[in-house]
Amino acid sequence: MQNTPQTRDSALRYGSITRTLHWLMAVVFVWQFTSAAAHLLAEDSPLDEFMWSTHKTSGFLLMVLIVLRVLWALANTGRRPPSVSALARLGHACLYLLMIAVPLVALIRQFGSGRAFSPFGIPLMPGFEGDKIEWMTDLRSNFHSLLGWLLLALIIGHIVAAFWHHLAGDKNVMRRIIGTPRH
Ligand code: HEM
Numbered sequence: 001m002q003n004t005p006q007t008r009d010s011a012l013r014y015g016s017i018t019r020t021l022h023w024l025m026a027v028v029f030v031w032q033f034t035s036a037a038a039h040l041l042a043e044d045s046p047l048d049e050f051m052w053s054t055h056k057t058s059g060f061l062l063m064v065l066i067v068l069r070v071l072w073a074l075a076n077t078g079r080r081p082p083s084v085s086a087l088a089r090l091g092h093a094c095l096y097l098l099m100i101a102v103p104l105v106a107l108i109r110q111f112g113s114g115r116a117f118s119p120f121g122i123p124l125m126p127g128f129e130g131d132k133i134e135w136m137t138d139l140r141s142n143f144h145s146l147l148g149w150l151l152l153a154l155i156i157g158h159i160v161a162a163f164w165h166h167l168a169g170d171k172n173v174m175r176r177i178i179g180t181p182r183h
């Protein structure tokens with residue numbers, strides 16, 4: 001019974017929807033940070049020009065996915081595998097906060113600028129004439145970047161912690177997000 005497909009989470013492992021959101025977002029984050037790094041380190045290179053043209057759109061996709069992920073986490077309150085430690089719980093909470101804050105700050109700034117924004121052709125922000133909305137654009141210009149790099153540092157710490165648990169013998173930590181727990 002243990003390995004029958006299950007959509008919702010349980011004390012033993014994360015269900016298929018949590019796992020899909022986790023790994024799908026991990027892939028989009030690789031893309032997102034590649035575009036940010038190319039912009040910072042290789043401005044105007046062909047890599048930067050190609051990747052940067054996708055930054056706002058894939059950032060918007062991450063925003064949609066994190067909203068779905070938060071709603072799904074709330075729907076699974078009390079059903080998830082127990083945290084391995086208080087630090088792990090705190091780390092996951094910080095990841096959630098930053099996954100929301102980083103794209104949200106960028107989208108607020110984008111709206112306040114008055115420039116149109118149509119990710120995937122969806123007319124999300126039609127733009128407007130006249131003055132910018134200053135409190136929105138005043139969100140310190142490098143606030144988004146700073147929080148973005150902080151999120152990357154936390155993700156790296158998260159990945160190191162996951163492998164550390166795995167190599168230290170607590171194999172179930174990795175298995176429950178892959179979907180193959182043993183007990
Ligand atoms: C989770 C999603 C996102 C992540 C992780 C992320 C990450 C980053 C990072 C690390 C930088 C700094 C690059 C550098 O140092 O040169 C950056 C810059 C930037 N990002 Fe994002 N980003 C996300 C979503 C968005 C969205 C949704 C938008 C716009 C709608 C956006 C617009 C920008 C812009 C315009 C910059 C240029 C620097 C600035 O004005 O702050 N990003 N992003």
Ligand code: HEM
Pocket residue numbers: 018022025026029073081082083084088092095096099155158159162163173174175176177
């Ligand atoms: C190679 C990449 C990654 C590996 C190996 C990995 C590994 C893991 C493992 C083993 C767990 C289960 C931990 C537990 O139950 O205590 C987990 C959960 C989690 N991971 Fe990752 N992870 C990766 C990428 C990411 C990324 C990019 C993010 C987001 C920024 C992320 C955010 C989370 C969160 C928030 C949880 C808690 C479960 C949830 O609410 O989805 N992970 N990860």
